[in-house]
Amino acid sequence: MSDATAPKAVAGPLNFLDDRLGSTNFFQRNVKKVFPDHWSFMLGEIALYSFVILLLTGTFLTLWFHPSMEEVVYNGSYTKLKGVQMSEAYSSALHISFDVRGGLLMRQIHHWAAVLFMASILAHMLRVFFTGAYRKPRELNWLIGINMFILGMLEGLFGYSLPDDLLSGTGLRITQGVAESIPLVGTYIYMFLFGGEFPAGQYGDLIPRLYAIHILLIPGVILGLVTAHMMIMWHQKHTAMPSKNQSNEQVYGYPFYPVFMAKTGAYFLFTFGVLALLGAFAQINPIWLFGPYDPGAISSGSQPDWYMGVLEGALRLMPGQGTEWVIWGHTISLNVLIPATVPLGIVFGGAMAWPFIEQWVTGDKRRHDINDRPRNAPVRTAIGMAAVTFYGLLWLAGANDVLADKFHVSLFGTTWFFRFAIFIGPVVAYIVTKRICLGLQRKDAAVAGHGVEAGIIVMAPDGGFSERHEPAREDEMIKILSKEKARAEAPAVDANGIPAPSQKGPMGHLRSRLQRAMTFDDIPIEEHGEGHGEGHGHGDEKAVGSGSGKQLGH
Template sequence: MSEATAPKAVEGPLNFLDDRLGSTGFLNRNLKKVFPDHWSFMLGEIALYSFIILLLTGTFLTLWFKPSMMEVVYDGSYTKLNGVKMSEAYASTLHITFDVRGGLLMRQIHHWAAILFMASILAHMLRVFFTGAYRKPRELNWLIGITMFVLGMLEGLFGYSLPDDLLSGTGLRITQGVLESIPVVGTYGYMFLFGGEFPGQDIVPRLFTLHILLIPGLILGLVTAHMMIMWHQKHTAMPVKNQTEEQVYGYPFYPVFMAKTGAYFLFTFGVLALLGTFAQINPIWLFGPYDPGAISAGSQPDWYMGVLEGALRIMPNWEITAWGHTLSLNVLIPALVPLGIIFTGAALWPFIEAWVTGDKRPHHVNDRPRNAPVRTGVGMAAVTFYGLLWVAGANDVVADKFHVSLYATTWFFRVTFFVGPVIAYIITKRVCLGLQRKDAETVAHGVESGTILMSPDGKFSERHEPMRDEQRAVLLSKENARPEAPAVDANGIPAPSTKGPVGHLRSRLQRAWTFDDIPVEEHEHGHDEVEGGRKPEQIEH
């Protein structure tokens, strides 16, 4: 990056700062930092901008919200609830909704921003996973991301529990049940959180502090770390022409990327404002105040908790009672196992992959998902696992709206919970290999031109043309499977990494990772290695 002269409007303030802080060098260097350009790199930014909007709208809401479970009798603009006893938290949320100017809009934007915050984190995480962007040196940022997702789940749970409406109380009751199901310490744990028996008087003020102070503070710190590490390590890039492991190909932060990301903030804000205006969310006035004796059909949590809800719904009713104690496997397993598999698996995956493939090199160029079929297959299996549990969390809505039996849905999800991920893995891997085959063929023989030739003896054939450089760079980005290290060296000594049961496992996993890899290479005379079942004589160069 050589010298570039900024416009006067920028140069002036920069000089001002430089005279005082001596920071021009830092700013100059960083303002011109080059960022690669791909639409999927913006997904994480939705989360960043939603978070900013969450902080702003959340601050607005705290000005009127009263985190208290003191019982009051409502007397306000929503006449349908006049004279009903409720907690101050619920009454003040009604006040924000119906009596504070712009209060309902702020509440709705806040809630929609929470929905989009979590959704974009998941979408961003899937992009990072399927492109292998978590590989060395970016494992730490991957772990920070997972931590933020878990914190976001808690933040959301605490947030929608605050208004103390019937739905949030139902959610808290499940939270209490889950805590209580933990062996030995469960009862103490929930008594500690609730300050006594459920629901007590303490839970709303406690969750309020956690929701507005502790967890947002943690998330803010992690967001900062996430961004700084990303800035320092540089963003990964898609395999395009001119992009190499050594040099980023893209646009400088100032002015191009700054404009793009600024515009994207406005887009995010715009979409949230549209949703907040035109789509009603969490209508607590319809749910009514929490009453431990009441419950509604279709009580679901927000989407990011749907997995837990689904696991709870399809779990058989298993309990073990011994020596006067009950172990509630029917609550404990769904609460811990599915998300445990997802999050532990996701956190360990970069290290497992590096161990299996033996690839300890830093990567700055992403993989195309088809070029790592095992990873993509495992990813799709996880998506299927998560997705099935997610839909199972809405099984009564599915049963009601699509007129199927509720028990049928439960059994469908119980079976597909085990079978679905396996099928997804197999199908995905086959699709990836098929796409690799197609790439290999294109590289070997060029692209179809659509021009049909007839030879003098009447034979028809299609002319193939060499592909463009841009496409060639993308296709040739595939790193063909490297040959395995020989299990024994020239003297018959086994390699250290293949010794013992762990070494055997690693060798087998590595073979599974690479054995059916299709090499995508340019050949000088590629006629005989044609893939895809096409006979050589059908292809003309």
């Protein structure tokens, strides 16, 4: 190893590998890979490590679980169900819970890991969205991430359906309804998936099918996507928050070996620790309390796991009256089809399309390696918050009977509240968020233009009092000045009076209008300008309000 900067502890193993694989260059280059430091960059790692724990605990569970719908009479050690007829799947899940050493702990860690896996993906996705980290060149990883979340939803649904308890059977019943609501092919899809009629299919095929999908197919696909996600991230390098020494060309942070490796290794142990704590002290999915599935039984407060809650909420809010049509002898169940597809279609379809919509509207096709502060992209942040509100309200609506019961409000009252709130809430969230962002930008502009309030009151010779302003700290200024000026609107005509291709036609007009809407209230932030900050910001708004957007570029 001639490279003087290679850490000593790696040199030996690298030599060994290089002699056999000729891989020194690869390893040398990559162990020094630099990772930026910010707590929010760790959210995705929670998902990665939860996934590892899911694979490990899931493998443990497969050793005892019987994916079979064969009817058996329970005779295990949980006395309350002794002598009850149930499927072998349910009975073996009870066996894991009560008779396999460590089985209940593993089951609970597995389930908590699933909850945390999905939660951390969503949290990670929100971080990426609000900081603009999905922008070029990272759109592909953004799409992969969303697809992993959708696959995770299916994986979770099939997973918690396996024990064949009362709650999971209820979920499968809804799954059946959703499959059947698909026009034309719904019945075929339902029969194909279930292998016959609900609940078991003709030959009891349902649980074995879900099992194969749950332990083999979807985890395999997710594993492949995780690998792609990580490799693309490694290749493209991590984005970074605006800071000193950080530039679009260079990542500034700690090298993978030894610092980041130690940190991320510790973080894996933290993930494992938190999941073990939850698995040991917080009961999750107590299938023995739910009882075996029986198509004639149901419990109040039947909810799916949290990541399906938004679908549950949509289904609960959908009015049933007049939304089931019969056309040429075919039933079209819009009352199931709409809640099952439209809300999540809007959220995830919108999320997938957003990077490209944003590029199209702003015309910004540059590479971005430094993140935006959320306040500096008010429209994006506001749209994000509108989506969060929409999703969050539907999610809450999924628990409307629990809310009604625990907070002593009327059940129908909650339904009607949410029916309106899912339309009004996002609009309010958009307006409020955008105003907050602009307010924060004005504050930044004031700090950049006039400095920070020092808290020192000075008396002038003529007796007037004023507060001294001092320039902000360097790292603060770097953060504040990281805001890019709004891009000038592309001119409608070129020098020869020929309409610009991108502005032509109805789409071109739409594009210009959207761009104007996105940038008209931009607040310029400059360090030494006079009169910048609040006053100037207002001036710009007025100028643009009268129809001209040209002076926006400065």
